Amino acid sequence: MSGRLVSALVVVSLMLVFSAQVALAQMSDTPNLSINGFGTVGVVHSDEDQADFASNILVPKGAGYTRDWSAEVDSRLGLQLTANLTPRLSSVVQVISEQRYDGTYKPEVEWANVKFDVTPDLSVRVGRMVQSTFMSSEYRKVGYATPWVRPPLEVYRMMPVTNFDGVDVSHRSRFGEFTHTLRGTYGKADARYQGGGTAEARKAMGLSSTLEWGATTLFASYGQYRLTIEELNPFFDYFRLYGPEGEAIADRYDIDDKRFDVISLGARYDPGDWFVMGEWARSDSRSLTGDLRGWHVTSGYRMGAVTPYVTVARASVSSNLSDPGLSVGEWWPPAAELNEVLNHLLETSARQNSLSLGARWDFARNMALTAQYDHIDIDSGSQGILINHQSGFEPGGTVNLFSLALDFVF
Amino acid sequence: MRLTSSILGLLLSLMVGIASAEVVVVVSVQNPVEALSQAELRDIYLGRMNRLPNGSAVTPLDQREGSAAHRTFYREYMAQTPAQIKAHWSRLIFTGRGQPPRSVADDSAMADAVAASPVALGYLDSAYLDSAQVGDRLRVVAID
Numbered sequence: 001m002s003g004r005l006v007s008a009l010v011v012v013s014l015m016l017v018f019s020a021q022v023a024l025a026q027m028s029d030t031p032n033l034s035i036n037g038f039g040t041v042g043v044v045h046s047d048e049d050q051a052d053f054a055s056n057i058l059v060p061k062g063a064g065y066t067r068d069w070s071a072e073v074d075s076r077l078g079l080q081l082t083a084n085l086t087p088r089l090s091s092v093v094q095v096i097s098e099q100r101y102d103g104t105y106k107p108e109v110e111w112a113n114v115k116f117d118v119t120p121d122l123s124v125r126v127g128r129m130v131q132s133t134f135m136s137s138e139y140r141k142v143g144y145a146t147p148w149v150r151p152p153l154e155v156y157r158m159m160p161v162t163n164f165d166g167v168d169v170s171h172r173s174r175f176g177e178f179t180h181t182l183r184g185t186y187g188k189a190d191a192r193y194q195g196g197g198t199a200e201a202r203k204a205m206g207l208s209s210t211l212e213w214g215a216t217t218l219f220a221s222y223g224q225y226r227l228t229i230e231e232l233n234p235f236f237d238y239f240r241l242y243g244p245e246g247e248a249i250a251d252r253y254d255i256d257d258k259r260f261d262v263i264s265l266g267a268r269y270d271p272g273d274w275f276v277m278g279e280w281a282r283s284d285s286r287s288l289t290g291d292l293r294g295w296h297v298t299s300g301y302r303m304g305a306v307t308p309y310v311t312v313a314r315a316s317v318s319s320n321l322s323d324p325g326l327s328v329g330e331w332w333p334p335a336a337e338l339n340e341v342l343n344h345l346l347e348t349s350a351r352q353n354s355l356s357l358g359a360r361w362d363f364a365r366n367m368a369l370t371a372q373y374d375h376i377d378i379d380s381g382s383q384g385i386l387i388n389h390q391s392g393f394e395p396g397g398t399v400n401l402f403s404l405a406l407d408f409v410f
Numbered sequence: 411m412r413l414t415s416s417i418l419g420l421l422l423s424l425m426v427g428i429a430s431a432e433v434v435v436v437v438s439v440q441n442p443v444e445a446l447s448q449a450e451l452r453d454i455y456l457g458r459m460n461r462l463p464n465g466s467a468v469t470p471l472d473q474r475e476g477s478a479a480h481r482t483f484y485r486e487y488m489a490q491t492p493a494q495i496k497a498h499w500s501r502l503i504f505t506g507r508g509q510p511p512r513s514v515a516d517d518s519a520m521a522d523a524v525a526a527s528p529v530a531l532g533y534l535d536s537a538y539l540d541s542a543q544v545g546d547r548l549r550v551v552a553i554d
Contacts, residue, residue, distance in 0.1 A: 034503075034509055036503050036504070038500065038504060078504070080503070080504060082503070082506065082509065090506075092506035094504065094506075111505075111506060113506065115506060120460060120461070125506070129506075130505065138501075138505040139500065139501045139504050139505055142500050142501070142504045144496075144497060144500050145497050145500040145501045145504070174458075174459065177447075177449045177450075177453075179453065179458045179459070212458060214449060214452075271489070272489035272490055272494070273489075302491070302494075305491075305493070362491070362493035365475065365476065365492070365496075366496065368493070409496065409500050
């Protein structure tokens, strides 16, 4: 991540926060500085001991292979400073500590921006923000704010990186009882992943629309970005050694400045005693990642402080799961090996159905305890949404998870 | 027997007392607003709306979380539990989109805060409104 830019953002935001503190002392009737926090203490058990279940594919450790019961999948702590410098200028700095790509918990800056309200309905933010790719993306790490232990990975895995550095324009309009929020974003993001490699997203733009009407929320978004994963290039360079045919294969599957298009639709109806929500998303790219599809439907019923819920979800790939590869592979072993690796990567892509049953118990003013059981049915040939596959892992099959999470806000 | 029935009577009157505790929405008499729809009230308290239909600014005020007025207001007017409201504000706070309404200690603090500001909107126990003679400073807003 461009360290210097991030530090500059944090410094500017903190300066605003502290100058707001001075302003606060002068005009005591408006709360200008707020400190808030959120967190989750969670454990997960997986019955698949030849691979790990993780809530983010970028991290090295999860439940199953690394640990029978893992506290590293969902646990995190977030702290936020919000400063309202003037009625139109505000700043937010949010730092989160959770399992990182290197297995440590070194805090990272999730939000650090300065927001200016051009009018009461139009605001511009500059700095680090979180993308609104899916309906719950912006607060997906705040366990207390969502019904689940974690957002359904069948949809949310498509965007493992949450934040970006850039600008964001948000416009709110109201007609009758409808409130419409249109958000446009532009920027870039770098994500380190387990093993130390980096995925770089450039020219990332997004447009999202949220329509709220009483108990109903409708969401739609479109995003586009160019992704580069340098670490994959040497593999495709081998293909390029085989002339035009190899070049074509490499160009088709490499992830070197490849354009990704992401579309997502969502709806929620929450009249109070119960709720139902659903999301559908697709991510298309002419790359090894392929064309991903995902959806989930979640419904819950509130019985006093306890909310039982059920989620059904599906992840699939609509692009090809195999490729004829290099024709010389029929008699030339090195080419056959390249073909085999390519086909293995295509075939094992994440395709699965899952059924989740859970219950959230709002037992205290700022805390909720959620228990969730997930039954994951992996498509034949696929490795599912798992990491750290061991040699004893057999594609297909089922995985059962049991998760317990204590979510809090303050 | 007599003891039992008087305990029962006491419980009954307590229950009736709880059930009849009514919360009313108020503004300062300087504020021209006389009525709001339930949808408008809900959107103001959920942070979706910061201006009244007539275009003037509005600042909602809350009672302390855990107080009877807070619980009753959100149940009667918003059909939401305090936990649902807290989850709602968590979604706004941690995305930099807003802070919940400022909260005041009790009915009397609410009456003072609302009376002092022509843009404030608040709620309090109707019994307090009748007993404390704050009627000349506050107006009850009809919610339909």
